[in-house]
Every structure is written in structure tokens, then in C-alpha cells.
Amino acid sequence: MAGLQDIRRRIRSVKNTQQVTKAMKMISAVKLRKSQERLVSLRPYAGKMRDVAKSVVGRIKGHVAAEQLNLGPEARLFLDPREEKRIRVVLVASDKGLCGGFNANVMKAANAFLDTRAKEAVVLDVVGKRAVDYARKKGFKVHKEYLGIPLTGLERVSREVSDDAAKQYQTGEIDALYVIFNEFHSAMSQDPQVVRIFPMDLDAPAVDAKSETAHLLEPDPNTTLEALLPRFVETELLRALLESSASEHGARMAAMDKASNNAGEMIGKLTLTMNKIRQASITNQIIEIVSGANA
Amino acid sequence: MPEPIQLEVVTPQRRVFSAWVSEVSFPSEHRGYYGILPGHTPVMTPLGNGLIYYTQDGQRHWLTVFGGFAEVGPDHVTILARDSETVDMIDPTQAEADRVRALKLLKEAQTEHDLADAKAALDVSLVRIQASGHPGGHGY
Numbered sequence: 268m269a270g271l272q273d274i275r276r277r278i279r280s281v282k283n284t285q286q287v288t289k290a291m292k293m294i295s296a297v298k299l300r301k302s303q304e305r306l307v308s309l310r311p312y313a314g315k316m317r318d319v320a321k322s323v324v325g326r327i328k329g330h331v332a333a334e335q336l337n338l339g340p341e342a343r344l345f346l347d348p349r350e351e352k353r354i355r356v357v358l359v360a361s362d363k364g365l366c367g368g369f370n371a372n373v374m375k376a377a378n379a380f381l382d383t384r385a386k387e388a389v390v391l392d393v394v395g396k397r398a399v400d401y402a403r404k405k406g407f408k409v410h411k412e413y414l415g416i417p418l419t420g421l422e423r424v425s426r427e428v429s430d431d432a433a434k435q436y437q438t439g440e441i442d443a444l445y446v447i448f449n450e451f452h453s454a455m456s457q458d459p460q461v462v463r464i465f466p467m468d469l470d471a472p473a474v475d476a477k478s479e480t481a482h483l484l485e486p487d488p489n490t491t492l493e494a495l496l497p498r499f500v501e502t503e504l505l506r507a508l509l510e511s512s513a514s515e516h517g518a519r520m521a522a523m524d525k526a527s528n529n530a531g532e533m534i535g536k537l538t539l540t541m542n543k544i545r546q547a548s549i550t551n552q553i554i555e556i557v558s559g560a561n562a
Numbered sequence: 563m564p565e566p567i568q569l570e571v572v573t574p575q576r577r578v579f580s581a582w583v584s585e586v587s588f589p590s591e592h593r594g595y596y597g598i599l600p601g602h603t604p605v606m607t608p609l610g611n612g613l614i615y616y617t618q619d620g621q622r623h624w625l626t627v628f629g630g631f632a633e634v635g636p637d638h639v640t641i642l643a644r645d646s647e648t649v650d651m652i653d654p655t656q657a658e659a660d661r662v663r664a665l666k667l668l669k670e671a672q673t674e675h676d677l678a679d680a681k682a683a684l685d686v687s688l689v690r691i692q693a694s695g696h697p698g699g700h701g702y
Contacts, residue, residue, distance in 0.1 A: 486592040
């Protein structure tokens with residue numbers, strides 16, 4: 268049987284761990300709030316942007332041939348999907364671990380999606396150290412690594428990637444841009460998403476009753492689309508990054524909460540064992556004294 | 563009678579404004595001010611810097627807008643602004659200080675890039691000053 272001393276030591280060690288997990292939980296809660304604020308304020312903008320872009324693009328496709336509108340290369344970006352020989356995928360994970368199934372989930376989604384493609388046909392942009400490790404292990408070609416990006420730096424990342432990807436699309440280096448990330452629902456629930464940003468998915472166009480007729484694009488379709496579409500890509504990427512950031516902190520908060528609870532439970536069990544042992548030794552001593560007195 | 567146009571102004575940072583109004587006008591990037599009344603034909607256009615005017619309960623109000631897009635339908639105007647502020651968010655003394663500083667930068671500008679930056683800063687400060695004072699008759 269383990270000695271009293273050993274059990275005391277273990278209790279102390281578990282208590283220390285519990286303090287660490289509690290502190291981490293609190294830090295995550297603060298970070299979660301910041302990310303979530305940013306995400307919640309971007310969502311209406313991103314949603315409107317998507318509606319507008321989809322309805323404009325959907326209508327152009329439905330009503331007139333792109334040739335007739337005399338569109339430039341930028342604007343064409345979204346209009347003619349071509350065979351996806353090479354794709355660029357932005358994989359968003361976290362820099363640090365201890366966040367439950369956060370990274371595992373996004374990797375699983377990445378696996379399911381990327382396994383259907385040839386290795387040579389995929390170029391990855393990786394955000395977060397865990398994503399870098401994943402790409403290395405799987406042997407994917409990595410275009411760019413983004414490590415230790417703070418919340419305020421996400422905007423720059425999304426701009427950089429969208430500019431670069433647009434250029435690559437025009438030179439024919441890539442045929443599509445995807446993003447894989449954890450979508451944030453609440454601190455307890457996130458789910459991984461694979462989204463094609465361009466060419467735009469028009470299978471389910473956001474048609475509402477409000478925009479039944481085609482928009483006039485002023486001053487001319489080319490100028491308007493060339494201004495709108497890059498902003499759309501940027502916004503979508505930024506949203507993915509923010510969703511992932513909020514998800515990460517939410518997942519870590521939940522994981523650390525669970526860890527703290529488990530530690531509490533363990534302390535309870537150990538204390539019980541400790542008390543039993545102590546009581547046993549007291550009982551022993553009493554028996555000894557009593558039998559000694561009887562003799 | 564309820565107002566006929568739903569005006570919504572959103573930026574990447576926040577939802578600035580959302581309400582029903584009777585009349586809207588906004589500055590486009592290429593074609594000056596657009597005046598929107600109910601039943602307007604659907605239009606989509608990039609925005610310049612300036613003021614968005616709207617009429618609510620017969621009163622005229624305004625917001626600043628710096629770039630972005632406007633999407634117009636028969637019963638709604640959606641502004642996807644790069645940035646936008648309500649009047650109470652503007653500090654007039656700060657805007658004036660910004661204007662003076664921008665003018666100074668404009669004179670000292672060496673490169674094309676500096677010049678463009680100074681011009682943009684001046685533009686922003688002028689719009690803010692206009693918004694915090696009594697705006698002129700743009701669009702009306």
C-alpha cells in the first residue's frame with residue numbers, strides 16, 4: 268500500500284496542475300471574448316458581402332455571357348470555373364495544443380478532402396504550427412507558413428493570401444482557392460468546414476425576393492466587379508481566420524475546464540484514500556495500545 | 563406610415579446603422595452622388611469618400627463613409643463600407659488637427675506614395691469636418 272507521504276505528495280502535485288489548468292481556462296476565456304467580439308462584428312459584413320457578390324455574379328452568369336460584358340481577368344476570376352488541376356488550400360489550425368479536438372477535427376476534415384486529390388495538385392498555405400506539422404507529415408507542398416499571428420495580424424494575412432492567390436489564378440498556377448477551418452458556434456461546439464472561395468459556388472445562389480432583377484453595375488461591370496471580388500475573397504478569408512481563432516480559444520477553454528474538473532475529482536479520490544490509510548493506522552495503534560493494556 | 567427603404571450600413575468592424583428611411587443619397591467613386599428613392603432600379607457601385615444622407619421622419623441625418631460598395635434594390639440600400647462613422651463618433655478638434663497635419667504632409671511629400679497617403683488623410687479629415695459641422699446641400 269502506498270505510504271501516506273506518497274499520497275500527500277500526489278495530492279499536492281494534482282493541485283498544482285489544477286491551478287495551471289484553471290489559469291489557462293481563464294486566459295482562454297479572455298482571448299475567446301476578444302476573438303468572438305471581432306468575429307461577431309465581422310459576420311454581418313461578411314454575410315452581406317457574400318449575398319451581394321453571389322447575387323451579382325449569379326445573375327451575370329444567368330443572364331449574359333461574360334464575353335458580352337467585356338470583363339477583364341480580375342472579374343473573370345469568379346465567373347468561369349475550370350477543371351481543378353491545381354488548387355491552393357489555406358489550412359487554418361492553432362499554434363499551441365491543449366485545446367481538445369480542435370486540431371484533430373480540422374485535420375480530419377483536411378484528410379477527407381485532400382485524400383481525394385493528387386499530392387502534386389495541392390499547394391497549402393498553413394496557418395498555425397499544428398498545420399505546419401500536418402503538412403510536413405503528409406508531405407504536401409507548402410507555399411507559405413503563418414506562425415504566431417496575433418488577432419490584429421489576421422487582416423494582413425487575409426489580404427496577402429487573397430492578393431497572391433488572385434495573381435496565381437490569373438497566371439494559371441492554380442485553378443481554385445479553398446479554405447479549411449473550424450467554424451465557431453459556441454465555446455462548446457465548433458465544426459470543421461471546407462469552403463471553396465473561388466471560383467464561386469453558385470449551386471445554391473443566395474437569391475432573395477429583394478433582388479429578382481439583375482443589378483446595373485455602375486460605372487461599368489468590369490470596374491465594379493474588379494473592385495468587389497477581391498474584397499469578397501479577402502473578407503471570406505478573414506472570416507475563416509477569425510472563426511478559427513474563436514474556435515481555438517473556445518475549445519481550449521472547454522478542454523481546460525474539463526481538466527480542472529478531472530483534477531478536482533482526482534483530488535477527492537486521493538484524499539479519501541489518504542484518510543482511509545490514516546484512519547487504518549490510528550485504528551492499528553489503538554488496537555496495539557488496548558491489547559498492550561490487556562496483557 | 564412606415565418608411566419604405568431599409569438602409570443598412572456595415573463595416574468589417576461593426577454594424578454602423580440599420581433602420582427604415584424614406585430617402586438615401588451616397589457618394590459613388592466614379593459618378594458623384596446617387597439619390598435613392600423607393601422603387602429604385604437595382605444598382606451596384608463602388609463608393610468614394612463622403613457623407614451618406616438619409617431622411618427619417620422628415621429629418622435629414624448623415625453618416626461618413628470611406629470607400630466600399632453600395633447595393634441598391636427597390637426597397638433597400640446596403641452599404642458595405644470600408645469604414646463609416648456616425649456623427650457622434652467624430653471629434654471635430656481632432657479632425658481639424660488631422661487636416662492641418664495632412665496639409666503639412668502634403669507639402670513635404672517626396673514620393674508618389676507619400677503624396678497619395680497625405681491626400682487620403684486630407685480627404686478623410688475634410689469629410690469628418692464636413693460631417694461634424696453643418697453639411698452643405700450635397701444630393702439635395
